[in-house]
Amino acid sequence: MNRAGxxxxxxxxxxxxxxxxxxxxxxxxxxxxxxAGNFTALDGGGLTALDTAGAWKLLEALSLSGDMPQLxxxxxxxxxxxxxxxxAQHFAVTQADATRHPASIRAALGHGALTFxxxxxxxxxxxxxxxxxxxxxxxxxxxxxxxELGAQVQAIFINAIPISIALIxxxxxxxxxxMGVQAQKYGANIFVVDGVAMAICRExxxxxxxxxxxxxxxxxxxxxxxxxxxxxEIDAITTLGLSPYAVLxxxxxxxxxxxxxxxxxxxxxxxxxxxxxxxxxxxDISPAMFIDRLxxxxxxxxxxxxxxxxxxxxxxxxxxxxxxxxxxxxxxxxVGVNTTSTVVQSIVAVIILNAIFAVIFVRLGI
Amino acid sequence: MSxxxxxxxxVSTTLGGKAIHRGVSLNVQRxxxxxxxxxxxTGKSVLLRxxxxxxxxxSGSIKVLGEAVWQIKPDRLGNLRTRFGVLFQDGALFSxxxxxxxxxxxxxxxxxxxxxECVRLARLKLALVGLPPDVATQRPSELSGGMRKxxxxxxxLALDPELLFLDEPTSGLDPISARAFDRLIRLLSDSLxxxxxxxxxxxxxxxxxIDRVIVLSDGRVLGEGSIEQLRGIDDPWLTExxxxxxxxxxxxxxxxx
Numbered sequence: 001m002n003r004a005g006x007x008x009x010x011x012x013x014x015x016x017x018x019x020x021x022x023x024x025x026x027x028x029x030x031x032x033x034x035x036a037g038n039f040t041a042l043d044g045g046g047l048t049a050l051d052t053a054g055a056w057k058l059l060e061a062l063s064l065s066g067d068m069p070q071l072x073x074x075x076x077x078x079x080x081x082x083x084x085x086x087x088a089q090h091f092a093v094t095q096a097d098a099t100r101h102p103a104s105i106r107a108a109l110g111h112g113a114l115t116f117x118x119x120x121x122x123x124x125x126x127x128x129x130x131x132x133x134x135x136x137x138x139x140x141x142x143x144x145x146x147x148e149l150g151a152q153v154q155a156i157f158i159n160a161i162p163i164s165i166a167l168i169x170x171x172x173x174x175x176x177x178x179m180g181v182q183a184q185k186y187g188a189n190i191f192v193v194d195g196v197a198m199a200i201c202r203e204x205x206x207x208x209x210x211x212x213x214x215x216x217x218x219x220x221x222x223x224x225x226x227x228x229x230x231x232x233e234i235d236a237i238t239t240l241g242l243s244p245y246a247v248l249x250x251x252x253x254x255x256x257x258x259x260x261x262x263x264x265x266x267x268x269x270x271x272x273x274x275x276x277x278x279x280x281x282x283x284d285i286s287p288a289m290f291i292d293r294l295x296x297x298x299x300x301x302x303x304x305x306x307x308x309x310x311x312x313x314x315x316x317x318x319x320x321x322x323x324x325x326x327x328x329x330x331x332x333x334x335v336g337v338n339t340t341s342t343v344v345q346s347i348v349a350v351i352i353l354n355a356i357f358a359v360i361f362v363r364l365g366i
Numbered sequence: 367m368s369x370x371x372x373x374x375x376x377v378s379t380t381l382g383g384k385a386i387h388r389g390v391s392l393n394v395q396r397x398x399x400x401x402x403x404x405x406x407x408t409g410k411s412v413l414l415r416x417x418x419x420x421x422x423x424x425s426g427s428i429k430v431l432g433e434a435v436w437q438i439k440p441d442r443l444g445n446l447r448t449r450f451g452v453l454f455q456d457g458a459l460f461s462x463x464x465x466x467x468x469x470x471x472x473x474x475x476x477x478x479x480x481x482x483e484c485v486r487l488a489r490l491k492l493a494l495v496g497l498p499p500d501v502a503t504q505r506p507s508e509l510s511g512g513m514r515k516x517x518x519x520x521x522x523l524a525l526d527p528e529l530l531f532l533d534e535p536t537s538g539l540d541p542i543s544a545r546a547f548d549r550l551i552r553l554l555s556d557s558l559x560x561x562x563x564x565x566x567x568x569x570x571x572x573x574x575x576i577d578r579v580i581v582l583s584d585g586r587v588l589g590e591g592s593i594e595q596l597r598g599i600d601d602p603w604l605t606e607x608x609x610x611x612x613x614x615x616x617x618x619x620x621x622x623x
């Protein structure tokens with residue numbers, strides 16, 4: 001790479017440019033500056049290479065106040081001259097201020113509040129639309145897509161069975177083990193059965209599995225619907241005279257409403273089995289004793305409370321996931337942002353709903 | 367000027383058990399605007415991907431700007447890639463960045479220029495491809511198809527490449543935008559001294575801005591030269607291809623793909 005140079009000639013009327021004025025030349029970071037003097041012409045005879053970035057830098061170095069310098073171009077190679085003329089023609093647009101001004105705190109606050117409000121409105125609109133579509137579907141049940149529902153149940157329920165069972169089984173093992181350590185000190189081994197059964201069926205299985213489904217299925221739904229939005233598949237569904245709500249949202253919501261209670265039920269069994277295994281190994285409670293005790297203390301109500309929470313969690317996860325999927329803008333980053341948002345919103349919703357349930361059940365004495 | 371910018375020798379490719387190329391050889395000289403044509407499935411786009419180093423051929427040698435694309439070390443390939451620009455069929459703009467940052471990205475990665483200068487250079491490129499300055503801060507998703515192609519061209523030109531690859535530059539454009547895009551490519555190649563290698567179906571592009579046409583057929587180069595020279599070749603596909611122009615009339619801008 002030849003050094004880029006800029007110098008006045010002996011007569012003080014012509015600036016001579018020399019060397020490589022190209023974008024890859026490190027000299028372009030701090031190019032030669034304007035020589036002092038009143039020159040009227042630019043001599044390009046010494047230039048060994050010139051590209052648009054170099055031509056722009058050359059003109060910038062020569063301009064005083066950001067105006068296009070009025071110079072006569074001399075001795076340029078025809079190739080260099082055409083590049084220089086092309087860049088000179090568009091020189092003005094590069095003189096606008098290109099630095100970005102960071103938004104003020106007030107503007108950021110306002111923007112954030114507006115975004116939040118639009119988010120709330122969007123969710124309301126989504127629920128309204130969905131209710132409307134459900135009403136239509138209720139009047140014409142023949143239009144419902146059972147095949148799609150089957151595929152969704154497969155994806156949300158069947159494929160999630162192994163991970164759900166493993167998760168709650170291990171939770172039951174750990175819970176029984178830690179409780180057993182304490183209970184042994186008081187000789188209250190048998191009460192481990194009470195603890196494990198109640199905790200798993202009433203709280204742990206529904207909440208942990210809802211969080212699992214929020215991360216697993218909620219993220220999948222948002223990413224899928226979001227990508228369909230980006231590739232205009234949702235628009236295609238609309239123009240084919242179908243409703244995206246009926247085709248995409250309703251099957252996923254119903255599949256979630258079916259899947260989560262069933263997963264919680266399987267989780268209940270797995271967790272209790274995990275507890276039973278530890279009880280036998282660590283606390284000398286035989287499976288027969290365990291089941292006998294279980295029969296005494298675990299009433300239907302406790303199990304139903306746990307199972308009853310599941311559809312509510314499922315409904316919120318499904319609504320949030322589908323709504324965030326539809327809210328994706330037409331770029332790749334938006335898919336990522338909304339998927340993250342779905343998981344966060346769903347998990348927060350599950351925790352808050354669970355707290356509300358706890359308060360209600362205590363007040364009602366359940 | 368007679369130094370070859372692209373030299374392809376005996377390239378063979380098999381995809382999914384099907385022979386796509388059976389000994390393709392061609393040369394592109396510096397400063398030329400060359401079009402590669404051929405029916406669907408003749409491996410035009412595959413050949414383009416092999417030239418720019420995205421998918422490897424089974425055998426044969428491909429030299430771009432004197433470097434053997436599939437033999438050199440990765441860092442030299444990276445270096446080579448800063449010397450050519452590629453315009454993908456759908457523009458392939460980064461959807462999460464504004465237009466000016468799309469164009470500034472290669473400048474930021476491969477030069478030491480500060481960000482504000484990269485952005486101002488990006489605006490220069492935007493003006494060079496004939497877009498108004500207010501486009502600079504918009505997102506790609508807010509632009510029309512023709513504008514997106516121009517932005518993609520500006521990004522391909524960001525590092526002032528010696529060589530420009532275009533994959534179906536006028537597909538998806540209306541005839542007026544397509545002709546304007548053709549003229550723009552010719553103007554830039556003339557004034558910047560670019561070598562342009564493009565894959566196209568667009569007959570109007572061929573008739574208006576191309577120096578030389580290379581026809582790919584049945585895994586080989588069927589013929590090359592000016593359109594008049596190609597008309598002399600007796601090949602059913604070529605005859606039918608050129609006849610679409612006669613049917614459509616001189617003013618018909620037909621974008622087959």
